[in-house]
Amino acid sequence: MVSVEVKPVTTVKSKVTIKGTKEGLVFFMDDTCSFDELLADLREKIEHSHQQILSGPLIRVSIKLGKRYCTPEQQEELTKIIRQKGNLVIHLVEADVITKEEAFAERLKSQFHVQVHTIRSGQVLESDGDILLLGDVNPGGTIRSTGNIYVLGHLRGYAHAGISGDTEAIIAAAVMSPTQLRIAEVVSKPGDEWTQNSGGTEFAYLENETMLVAKMNYLSRIRPELGETKA
Amino acid sequence: MRVDGIGGTDVGIGIVVTSGKGGVGKTTTSANLGTALALMGQKVCMVDTDIGLRNLDVVMGLENRIIYDLVDVAEGACRLQQALIKDKRFENLSLLPAAQTKDKNAITPEQMEEIITQLKREFDYVVIDCPAGIEQGFRNAVAGADQAIVVTTPEKAAVRDADRIIGLLEREKVGMPKLVINRVRSHMVKNGEMLDVEDILDLLAIDLVGVVPDDDHVIKSANQGEPAVMNHESRASIAYRNIARRLLGEAVPLLPLEEKKGVFQKMRKFFGLK
Numbered sequence: 001m002v003s004v005e006v007k008p009v010t011t012v013k014s015k016v017t018i019k020g021t022k023e024g025l026v027f028f029m030d031d032t033c034s035f036d037e038l039l040a041d042l043r044e045k046i047e048h049s050h051q052q053i054l055s056g057p058l059i060r061v062s063i064k065l066g067k068r069y070c071t072p073e074q075q076e077e078l079t080k081i082i083r084q085k086g087n088l089v090i091h092l093v094e095a096d097v098i099t100k101e102e103a104f105a106e107r108l109k110s111q112f113h114v115q116v117h118t119i120r121s122g123q124v125l126e127s128d129g130d131i132l133l134l135g136d137v138n139p140g141g142t143i144r145s146t147g148n149i150y151v152l153g154h155l156r157g158y159a160h161a162g163i164s165g166d167t168e169a170i171i172a173a174a175v176m177s178p179t180q181l182r183i184a185e186v187v188s189k190p191g192d193e194w195t196q197n198s199g200g201t202e203f204a205y206l207e208n209e210t211m212l213v214a215k216m217n218y219l220s221r222i223r224p225e226l227g228e229t230k231a
Numbered sequence: 232m233r234v235d236g237i238g239g240t241d242v243g244i245g246i247v248v249t250s251g252k253g254g255v256g257k258t259t260t261s262a263n264l265g266t267a268l269a270l271m272g273q274k275v276c277m278v279d280t281d282i283g284l285r286n287l288d289v290v291m292g293l294e295n296r297i298i299y300d301l302v303d304v305a306e307g308a309c310r311l312q313q314a315l316i317k318d319k320r321f322e323n324l325s326l327l328p329a330a331q332t333k334d335k336n337a338i339t340p341e342q343m344e345e346i347i348t349q350l351k352r353e354f355d356y357v358v359i360d361c362p363a364g365i366e367q368g369f370r371n372a373v374a375g376a377d378q379a380i381v382v383t384t385p386e387k388a389a390v391r392d393a394d395r396i397i398g399l400l401e402r403e404k405v406g407m408p409k410l411v412i413n414r415v416r417s418h419m420v421k422n423g424e425m426l427d428v429e430d431i432l433d434l435l436a437i438d439l440v441g442v443v444p445d446d447d448h449v450i451k452s453a454n455q456g457e458p459a460v461m462n463h464e465s466r467a468s469i470a471y472r473n474i475a476r477r478l479l480g481e482a483v484p485l486l487p488l489e490e491k492k493g494v495f496q497k498m499r500k501f502f503g504l505k
Contacts (some may be wrong), residue, residue, distance in 0.1 A: 116437055120398030121391050138394050138434055158435070 015041035024060030031066035042081050061088045065095035172203035242352040247376035251392030255384045256413040261360035262290045266458040267475035269324035273355040278327045280372040281362035285329035292456020299372030302330035304340040335367045347375025373380035377407035385426040409440035416445045441474035445469050
């Protein structure tokens with residue numbers, strides 16, 4: 001790993017430290033100075049002092065903000081300066097801190113919601129993250145989630161997993177005879193696979209944008225990652 | 232089965248009869264249940280909340296005695312007592328008819344609750360006949376009720392609507408509703424052409440309070456303005472009376488759905504003639 005230590009030129013202490021790694025350049029942003037100071041130093045480095053390393057072939061750039069929270073507008077200001085150099089491609093902007101709302105949304109997404117309920121006709125159960133429903137979904141009832149859906153009961157109504165586009169989501173049910181299934185944007189074809197129910201627990205998943213249904217014991221082969229992320 | 236609710240105090244119980252779908256027999260069930268309860272010595276008031284499409288008075292044969300109605304009471308045009316029609320055939324039975332010229336928005340759930348509360352002071356049971364649908368009429372009918380009876384027929388559409396209604400009732404204070412399956416045709420169930428009781432209970436997952444067989448006598452008696460329970464022979468009549476007994480807390484086994492065979496027929500079968 002090559003490390004390019006940057007010598008201060010105009011400011012007393014350098015606010016932006018640029019390091020070279022195998023994956024490209026990493027910009028470490030000082031998180032104690034003011035944002036304007038940071039901008040000034042970055043501009044100085046990009047436009048004047050570091051011309052020699054910042055030119056040449058395409059380089060991937062990661063920005064590490066440390067413990068500074070930057071609004072999307074502030075992030076845009078930073079990346080705009082870096083993007084002036086045609087050969088610098090911003091790969092990611094990363095901070096060690098997030099807002100409370102983001103943290104809450106993040107928590108919801110990774111949460112496991114347990115519901116004890118019968119979803120009757122006309123009722124909709126919707127949530128972020130995974131849902132475990134201890135009860136039936138009756139015809140005309142709907143269960144929707146951004147993550148996976150597990151129904152420990154009879155799934156007779158509508159189920160939509162991965163509503164914000166997660167194609168890896170699955171829908172599992174103890175008894176699978178739904179009116180319709182959706183995963184991300186894919187809608188199940190009303191086949192006769194539901195009517196000749198095997199009686200066992202089954203799950204639906206996407207493979208090449210086609211919805212397939214398999215017995216539960218195939219889950220470990222088809223989505224082995226499900227177990228690890230929830231552990 | 233025990234009647235849960237306010238047993239023990241001197242306040243009556245409001246029971247709403249509802250279904251979601253129209254034409255499954257809400258009014259017939261209300262009329263027969265109310266009459267059966269009255270025949271068993273309970274003081275009963277039936278309330279028709281189907282404003283604009285009133286039927287309960289017709290089924291009960293009391294149409295020509297209506298002077299004031301539910302909306303008059305709500306608007307204060309008359310006292311509650313003046314609007315009640317006492318059924319002369321059963322001393323315990325009264326009817327509060329719906330208005331025919333107004334619509335369902337002519338009364339609010341709060342007014343309805345007030346009227347039902349007043350009635351409950353005087354009667355043991357207030358049987359509320361709910362209109363079809365899930366709009367204002369439904370909300371009015373449910374407003375004063377302590378318990379709910381959901382009527383369905385063994386048809387997919389009716390069961391679907393019953394499921395919807397049960398979902399809506401969960402949000403009200405009526406507790407878990409009880410189910411009446413109406414107009415069951417045993418020969419069709421046997422051939423698998425009609426949903427059977429098990430299928431329906433499996434889906435709706437509520438307590439069953441009665442199964443009423445399809446019976447021509449019900450139509451005949453409704454047209455005559457006499458509730459079917461007045462006839463002691465008809466199978467539907469027995470089923471309705473059994474529902475009333477179950478509501479009163481008696482443990483009554485379900486009626487077998489098979490048509491009763493006469494002694495003569497049984498003998499013929501025994502000798503292998505049929």
